[in-house]
Amino acid sequence: MEPIIKIQNIVxxxxxxxxxxxxLKGISLTINKGDFVALMGKSGAGKSTLFYQMSLLDRQTSGEVFIFDQPTDVLTEEDRVSFRLQHLGYIFQDYALVPELSAEENVMLPLMMLGYEEPEAQMIARRTLDKFGLEGKYTNRPNQLSGGQQQRVSIARxxxxxxxxxxxxxxxxxLDGASSDEVIDVLRALNSEGQTILMVTHEQDYAKYCNRVFWMEDGLITKE
Ligand SMILES: Nc1ncnc2c1ncn2[C@@H]1O[C@H](COP(=O)(O)OP(=O)(O)O)[C@@H](O)[C@H]1O
Ligand SMILES: [Mg+2]
Structure with a gap:
């Protein structure tokens, strides 16, 4: 097993x-390449806060986050931003798409920020949208898409x-049940191709697709 993220005693x-x-009251865990992890626990347990620390969106008070075996506390703010852009993807419950941009433009955005030329970014964006059943929706803006479609655009991005x-x-x-199932199907397909995924979910039905399930309570992992 190849460790990809290791956190030690995060507060x-x-x-x-x-x-x-x-x-967060001192959390240590190791995520391995190819893992599909479910993080469960009541609202307010600290799940989102834990994700923010593991994805370098926020800085822990103490403890260490290693990604690819590299300590991350030595990175400057600028290094963290570019590291996230290159190596980490993030999706939110409210999709966080740019409302003025079309589906394909939303997906192109991070690619352009990484320095891809526009035609190549567009080609990759369309290929990724196709893969998630969004062919024919390239030019729709977020408000012209259903919730489930918007979340699939955000996964594509x-x-x-x-x-x-x-x-x-x-x-x-x-999302409603049917759209939720579509989104989970997309995540499962990505994981079966080797994508490492960490997911917060309240659904036991979805956690059963994960190879690891962590339970969080009041700032601590109480069970794996
Ligand atoms: N920026 C913040 N300032 C103060 N308290 C916060 C902040 N962010 C989160 N919290 C608190 O931390 C706790 C855990 O929040 P969160 O990680 O969002 O929980 P979960 O995602 O499990 O519902 C909550 O009590 C919340 O009020
Ligand atoms: Mg949360």
């Missing part, structure tokens, strides 16, 4: 003095550049 606190709260790890924070929380 994240907000506020100071008597207002200080420890949202996250994976078009071939990230080593995909984070999905409650990707089906806003």
């Amino acid at each position: 994240k606190s907000f506020g100071r003095d008597e207002l200080k709260i420890d949202v 996250a994976v078009a550049k071939g990230p080593e790890v995909l984070f999905a924070d409650e990707p089906t929380a806003n």
Whole structure:
């Protein structure tokens, strides 16, 4: 097994003095290449906060995050941004698409930021949208797509550049059952191609597709 993210004794606190709260209370775990991980637990347990630390969207109060065996606390803010752009994909429950841009333009955005020429970015974007059943929707803006389609565009945007790890924070929380199943099918297909995926979910039905399930309670992993 090839470790891809290793975290050691991660603590994240907000506020100071008597207002200080420890949202993460010392979490250690290792994610291996090809894992499909479910992170479960009640609302407020700290799941999103844990994802933010593991994906370098935020900086832990103490403890260490290693990605590809490299310590990340030595990276500057600028290095972290470019590292995320190159190596990590992230999807949110509200899709976070740019409303003024078409589906294909949304997917092209990170590719252009990585320096791809426009025709190549467009070709990759369309190929990725096709793969997720969105042929014919290239020029639709987000408000001209269903929730499930929007989430598949956001997955296309996250994976078009071939990230080593995909984070999905409650990707089906806003979707009906049928659209949720479509989104989970896309994630399962990606994982079967080798994509490492970490997903927060409340659905036991979806966790059963994962090879590892972590349970989180009050800032700690209480069970794997
Ligand atoms: N920026 C912040 N400042 C203060 N408290 C925060 C902040 N972000 C999250 N929290 C608190 O941390 C706890 C865990 O939040 P979160 O990670 O979003 O939980 P989950 O994703 O499991 O629902 C909550 O009590 C929340 O209020
Ligand atoms: Mg959350």
